[in-house]
Amino acid sequence: MSIATMFEYGFMRTAFLAGGVVAVVAGAVGFFLVLRQLTFAGHALSHVGFAGATGAILVGISPLWGLLAFTLAAGAAMGLLGDRLRGRDVAVGIILSLSLGLGVLFLSFYTAHATQATAILFGNVLAVSPDTLWSLLGLSVLSLSALAAISRPLLFATLEPDLAEAKGVSLRLLSVLFLSIVAVAVAEASQIVGVLLVFALMVGPGAASLRLTSRIGRGVALSILLALLETWAGIALAYVTDWPTSFWIVSLGCLVYFLSALSPA
């Protein structure tokens, strides 16, 4: 298909808008996720979200809200537990397996929706409805505003936790707030690339930008820009090749990350 005809289709326009709205959040939140060395928290939250999404289908509501409810609860719990989670890889891993297992159970009750399982796991940005687009836009505005509001103490607490605590910053409150924002970002990103591939969209751009710039402001801007480019180019390539969008977005994310790794220190 020719790229010139791409925007003649309503679903393509919706996909570009949805992808753009989510990429901005993923890029901004992902930058801080990498800076805080919490990237696997993002990964874990997406797995927990699978049970939420499939549960939502079972009770007949949009998977997005089920995902959001589960990632938010898990994010807040991780923030509250904080350091006590360190070194508990086995416990965390088993809870993640449990949530994937629950997702499988919920799906088995509702076999008619097998295609939805693939959409949740691997994403389907071309199927985003205008209603979902509005929900994504609302969630993005909310999470970006919250991130902007806490970004100053978040940066301080990330780089200098002991000093920040001495200056009256509540590390636990910040951690809960930030992981709640991450939970929203993960739920949004799952709509684009699916719960299994969230890592590439959330972490790839932030990790690459931390290798390419030594400034905070520019780093956030570059991370957002990379996420946007990867998402839009991925959707366009999927349109041209008829291969899955998620494949292209994830591949571009990897390519950009490995190219950034080649940059001189």
Added chain:
Amino acid sequence: MDAIAFDRVTLARAGRIVLTDVSAAIRPGEFIGVFGPNGAGKTTLLHAVLGLLQPVSGALRVFGATPMRGNDEAGYLPQTRTPSPDLRLRGRDFVASAFRGERFGLPRLGRDGRREVDWAIETVEAKALAYRVLRELSGGELQRLHLAQALLGKPKLLLLDEPLTGLDPHFQEAAVALVKRIQRSRGITVLFTAHELNPLLGAMDRVLYLGQGRAALGTVDEVITGEVLSRLYGARIEVLRGNGRILVASGRGPVESDVHRHDV
């Protein structure tokens, strides 16, 4: 008015009494070296002065007032300072993150903030480090940036927790000399905790030695004696002097290197 006044202060950490009934007065502009074995309460004492910890009993006054968390009068260099070793963030942005970092909102410095950050970097003689990235800096260079963060807000009191740990002797000497220059030029009070006496001998005005829940404050000659230290360690301690250096030894060997070995 004293810079810091302890009036029969008892401090506890995690339910355990660390210091009992300590009375001491530190004058404005003094450089105090704080020593004592591990667990003697050096960090606990600094936390109390910062207002992070309330005394169990007694009265603690900092510049005549009860210390409050987040107080701009006290600059603090915490003991655990480990930014991710792989971080390609430039030094100036790292220092700047501590400028009013406790406030909500975007991390924008504004004109006053930029001036303050530049001033702090200049004061610690780190202008050349400001535009290099953290992962390229040595321990001593990183230390100077931490000190710059402690100076933001132009404190009247500097609380430095083990700033010499992990530094080579040459960098230790440079770090002490730098703190001394800042203390002199700005007339600020310094509490400097350390494991070894010798690097601080030329810089400190008085010694605060902690041990066995007690504290002794005085000049080096008053405090670093076999009698005083034996009481603080609860064991027989000998003090040997020579060549302008001091060796504190127990029956088993040098006390300080013992302490050091535990720490590593």
